[in-house]
Structure formats: C-alpha cells, structure tokens
Amino acid sequence: MSLAHNIFNTSLGRKYLMALTGAGLFGFVVMHMLGNLTIFAGPAAINEYAANLHSLGPLLWVARLGLLAMVAIHIWAAVKLSAENKRARQVRYEGAVQPVDEDRKSEIVSRYASRTMIYSGLIIAAFAFYHLAHYTWKVPQINGVDADFEEFYVHEEDAGEEQVAFVTVLPEGKEGANGADVYRMVKTGFGVWWVSAFYVVAVGLLCVHLSHGLSAMFQSRGFKTKSTEKLINRFACTASWLLFIGYVSVPLGVLFGFVK
Amino acid sequence: MSGEAMNLTLRVWRQDDAEDAGRFETYNAPDISPDMSFLEMLDVVNEGIIADGGEPIAFDSDCREGICGTCSMVINGVAHGGQQGTTACQLHMRHFRDGDTITIEPWRATAFPVHRDLIVDRTSFERIQQAGGFISVRTGSVPDANATPVPKEDSDLAMDAAQCIGCGACVAACKNASAMLFVAAKVSHLSLMPQGQPERERRALAMVQQMDEEGFGNCTVTGSCEAVCPKEISLDFIARMNREYGRAILKSGCN
Numbered sequence: 280m281s282l283a284h285n286i287f288n289t290s291l292g293r294k295y296l297m298a299l300t301g302a303g304l305f306g307f308v309v310m311h312m313l314g315n316l317t318i319f320a321g322p323a324a325i326n327e328y329a330a331n332l333h334s335l336g337p338l339l340w341v342a343r344l345g346l347l348a349m350v351a352i353h354i355w356a357a358v359k360l361s362a363e364n365k366r367a368r369q370v371r372y373e374g375a376v377q378p379v380d381e382d383r384k385s386e387i388v389s390r391y392a393s394r395t396m397i398y399s400g401l402i403i404a405a406f407a408f409y410h411l412a413h414y415t416w417k418v419p420q421i422n423g424v425d426a427d428f429e430e431f432y433v434h435e436e437d438a439g440e441e442q443v444a445f446v447t448v449l450p451e452g453k454e455g456a457n458g459a460d461v462y463r464m465v466k467t468g469f470g471v472w473w474v475s476a477f478y479v480v481a482v483g484l485l486c487v488h489l490s491h492g493l494s495a496m497f498q499s500r501g502f503k504t505k506s507t508e509k510l511i512n513r514f515a516c517t518a519s520w521l522l523f524i525g526y527v528s529v530p531l532g533v534l535f536g537f538v539k
Numbered sequence: 540m541s542g543e544a545m546n547l548t549l550r551v552w553r554q555d556d557a558e559d560a561g562r563f564e565t566y567n568a569p570d571i572s573p574d575m576s577f578l579e580m581l582d583v584v585n586e587g588i589i590a591d592g593g594e595p596i597a598f599d600s601d602c603r604e605g606i607c608g609t610c611s612m613v614i615n616g617v618a619h620g621g622q623q624g625t626t627a628c629q630l631h632m633r634h635f636r637d638g639d640t641i642t643i644e645p646w647r648a649t650a651f652p653v654h655r656d657l658i659v660d661r662t663s664f665e666r667i668q669q670a671g672g673f674i675s676v677r678t679g680s681v682p683d684a685n686a687t688p689v690p691k692e693d694s695d696l697a698m699d700a701a702q703c704i705g706c707g708a709c710v711a712a713c714k715n716a717s718a719m720l721f722v723a724a725k726v727s728h729l730s731l732m733p734q735g736q737p738e739r740e741r742r743a744l745a746m747v748q749q750m751d752e753e754g755f756g757n758c759t760v761t762g763s764c765e766a767v768c769p770k771e772i773s774l775d776f777i778a779r780m781n782r783e784y785g786r787a788i789l790k791s792g793c794n
Contacts, residue, residue, distance in 0.1 A: 281792070282788060282791070282792030285744065285787075285788040285791070285792070286788065289747055289748060289751055290719075290747065290750065290751050290757045290758075291747050291780070291781060291784045292784075292788065293757070294757060294758065294781070295781075295785065360757045363715075363754075363756055363757060364714070364715035364716075364717070364756035364757055364759070366649060366754065366756075367648060367649050367650065367715055367716035367717065367754055367755050367756030368647060368648060368649065368713070368714060368715055368716035368756060369647075369649055370647040371647070372613055372616045372644055372647060373550070373563065373616075373642055373644060374550075374613060374614070374615045374616035374617075374642030374643075374644060375615070375616050375642075376615065376616040376617055376621070377615040377616065377617075377621070386762065386763075386766040387617055387621065387712065387763055387766045387767060388763070389714055389759075389761030389762065389763050390761065393759055393760065393761045394714065394761070396759065491760070494760070495759070495760040497778075498758075498760045498774070498777065498778050498781070499758075499760070499781055500781060500782075500785070501778045501779065501780075501781035501782030501783075501784075501785060502778065502782075503774075503775070503778045504775050504778065505773060505775050
C-alpha cells in the first residue's frame with residue numbers, strides 16, 4: 280500500500296487532509312482579516328496594502344493556486360467523507376434523547392456546529408465565489424450599485440471629490456495599470472445593505488464552522504488530549520469570535536459611517 | 540429496599556428477520572420492580588408475551604454483569620440507556636418513573652444490519668479485530684508475561700483502552716455510525732504494550748482499512764461515542780489512533 284493510497288483512500292488519511300487544508304485556509308482567513316482592517320487606517324493604507332500584494336507578481340499566483348488547491352482538497356474530502364457518513368447511518372432513532380442521568384443530554388447530542396459542518400462549509404464556498412466575483416473579478420451586474428469597480432483606480436490627476444488616495448506614481452501612459460482604488464470599491468460595495476447582510480451571515484457561518492473545525496483539526500492530527508482539550512477549545516472559540524468581529528467591523532463600519 | 544412497583548409502556552422495534560421492514564409495537568410492562576435490571580424487565584415482559592401466545596422480543600445478552608458487551612439496545616434514543624458508564628444489563632429500573640413510556644430500538648448502522656428485533660450483526664467488529672487486533676509474539680504463561688517490564692503510565696493507559704468490550708454503543712450513538720472509538724481503543728491498547736510493537740504499523744493500517752471496508756462512517760469529533768461508552772473510553776484514544784496512523788503511513792511510505 281502506497282503513501283498516496285493511505286492518505287487519499289482511507290478515512291483517517293482524508294481526515295488528515297481536511298485538517299491540514301483547514302489549517303492552511305485558517306491561516307489565509309487570518310491574514311485576509313488583518314489586511315481588511317487596514318481600511319480603518321485610511322484610504323492610503325489599504326490601497327498601499329493592495330498594491331503591495333499585487334506587486335508580488337508570480338508569488339501571488341503561487342499563493343492563489345495553493346489556496347485553490349487547498350479549497351479543492353478540503354471540499355473533495357468533505358463531500359466524500361460526509362457521503363460515507365450518510366451511507367453508514369441511514370436510519371434515525373425514533374426515541375427522543377431522555378437521559379437517565381441529569382444534564383447528560385448536552386453531552387450525548389452533538390453540538391450544532393459539529394453537526395452542520397458540511398452545510399456551513401458549502402454555504403461559505405458559495406459565498407466565497409460571490410465574494411470573488413464581487414471584488415476580484417469585479418462583475419458589475421452583481422454589486423448592486425450603478426458602478427463598475429473595474430473603473431475604480433487611484434488617479435493621480437483627478438484631484439476632485441472622488442479622489443481618495445495616491446499610492447503609486449503613475450508611469451507615462453500607463454493609466455490602466457494603475458493600482459485599484461480598493462478603498463472606494465469596499466466603501467461602495469458594502470454601502471449596499473444586502474451585500475453587507477450576506478457578508479455578515481457568511482462570516483457568521485464561517486466562524487461557526489471554525490468554532491468546531493479549529494478544535495477538531497487537532498483531534499484529526501492526533502494532538503488533542505484531555506489535558507490540552509480545554510486550551511484547544513478555548514483557542515477555537517476565541518479565534519472564531521475575533522475573526523467574526525474583525526470581519527464584520529468592515530461592512531458595519533461602512534454602513535454606519537465609521538469608514539470615512 | 541424494594542420500592543413501589545411501576546407500570547410502564549414499552550415501544551419496541553420488532554423485525555422478523557433481516558429482510559423484514561420492521562415496525563414499532565407497544566407493550567405494557569405492569570408491576571415492574573425498581574430493583575430489576577432493564578433486561579430482567581424485558582424478561583418479565585417476554586414471559587407475558589409468551590403466555591399470550593406471541594413471539595418474545597429477541598435481544599442479545601450474555602454475562603449480565605456489564606463486562607461482555609453483548610447487550611445492545613438504544614433506550615430512549617441513547618445507547619445503553621443514558622446512565623453514564625453503564626451497559627443496558629446494568630441499568631436498573633429504579634432510574635425510571637411509574638407511567639414512563641420507553642422506546643427501545645436496535646443499534647442503527649449500515650455495518651450492523653438488524654438480524655431480528657433488537658439483535659444486530661456485529662461481525663464487522665470481529666473482522667476489524669481479525670485484521671490486526673492481535674499480537675504474534677508468544678507471551679508465555681502468567682509469570683513470563685509479568686517478566687516483561689511495562690512502565691506504570693503505559694500499562695494504566697493501555698488498561699483504559701483495553702476496557703473496551705466491543706459492544707458497539709459508540710457506533711450506535713455516532714451520527715455517522717463511526718467505529719473509530721472502538722478501533723482507536725484496540726489500536727491504542729496494543730501499541731502501548733511492548734508485546735504489541737512488532738505489528739504496530741501494520742496493525743494501525745490494517746484495522747483502519749478494514750474499518751473503512753465495513754462501511755462505518757468517519758469521526759467528526761462530536762463526542763457522542765465517549766458520552767455513551769459503558770466503559771468510558773476517552774476520545775483521546777481517537778487522537779492517539781490518528782497519531783498511530785500518521786506514524787504508520789510515514790514509516791510504511793519510507794519502506
């Protein structure tokens with residue numbers, strides 16, 4: 280039996296893949312949130328951050344392809360594992376849980392987050408696709424405003440009301456290659472209430488997903504013991520809340536005018 | 540110390556054979572002593588059914604002292620009936636109240652097909668054991684076995700895992716019908732002992748492979764198995780099995 284067989288074709292191997300890709304995606308989610316928060320430091324900060332990211336060139340593509348591979352493996356393993364789970368238990372119990380010992384029901388009945396990982400995960404994936412179409416591919420039909428984000432550039436000469444920041448000096452005749460005005464895009468994008476609402480719901484689900492996933496990944500890789508369990512669970516809970524607050528602060532900041 | 544006799548209503552899963560669709564049937568269980576065990580209560584109900592000319596409720600039992608792992612029934616939605624660290628045969632009727640309705644079902648898992656009524660086929664567990672749950676070194680008789688020194692911590696931990704009686708409650712309780720707590724207990728138990736070292740990697744790989752082939756689900760770390768386990772096997776052992784498996788694939792991958 281080869282290494283690849285033992286990793287890709289067995290239950291425990293796929294749980295490893297879930298845990299490892301999950302950890303990688305968690306890393307991305309943390310970095311992305313930190314990047315987002317630069318918006319509170321003003322237009323120049325976030326536009327400069329975006330320009331720096333884009334200046335990475337081939338490295339950016341390595342990161343993007345890496346993320347894409349992680350997402351693909353994570354979803355593939357999840358779908359396969361949960362199909363096996365469905366097949367393994369096809370009959371539900373009729374009896375409602377009435378434990379003889381008091382206060383035992385909560386232990387016997389699995390936690391909501393752990394029961395709904397596949398659903399929260401698939402909704403998050405759908406949201407991520409929308410989010411990419413919204414801010415990365417800048418599809419004007421789905422942003423809910425009468426504007427094309429593709430045209431939001433940092434202009435050096437346009438010094439009117441619309442201008443929000445300078446981050447790079449324009450080379451001669453290269454206006455199109457100029458840095459995107461991320462600040463104005465985010466502000467316009469989240470100004471649409473339903474876009475922000477979808478965002479908040481999706482981020483909420485992401486954090487529910489992580490509240491279980493961040494703890495389960497330690498179990499799948501065999502690091503969890505009774506003595507570290509409390510710490511791991513607290514980490515999962517704290518990290519999920521911090522991410523939720525960090526992410527949600529951006530659309531709420533836009534809607535309530537904290538982002539000037 | 541006997542308390543007041545109770546009158547109970549049972550909703551029991553009846554199924555003639557593996558092909559039968561099965562259905563719930565309701566029985567009265569009058570005059571039940573709180574000192575009876577759950578299985579004794581079923582014996583009494585069965586006497587009544589036989590006296591009325593019916594087929595008694597088929598259920599598995601053997602030692603009736605909580606160590607053989609034969610009794611297997613989901614009582615009110617909880618494997619072995621929701622008293623912590625207790626098999627169905629050791630669950631006593633004093634935990635129920637007069638007038639209660641009790642729902643009794645067999646283990647539900649694709650890998651545990653129902654034979655009849657509350658009896659399921661658990662030979663899938665046997666096949667997992669046969670795949671690697673053994674040692675091949677000769678340990679001799681008792682004095683020889685004791686001649687191999689084992690650190691106290693290891694032997695304690697191995698004993699915790701060896702407590703598993705293979706009853707299948709972990710599978711019954713798991714929303715994914717995963718057998719990982721059982722397999723984890725068996726893998727951990729032998730991997731902790733010096734006598735279990737020769738087959739350590741082979742065992743982890745083979746038992747996991749067999750577990751997958753039997754059609755058990757996967758662990759989503761909900762912890763239900765640990766909550767219902769009559770021997771209180773810890774979820775830690777699943778982490779240990781994951782570690783053992785990781786070690787095994789790395790070692791076998793390098794060969």
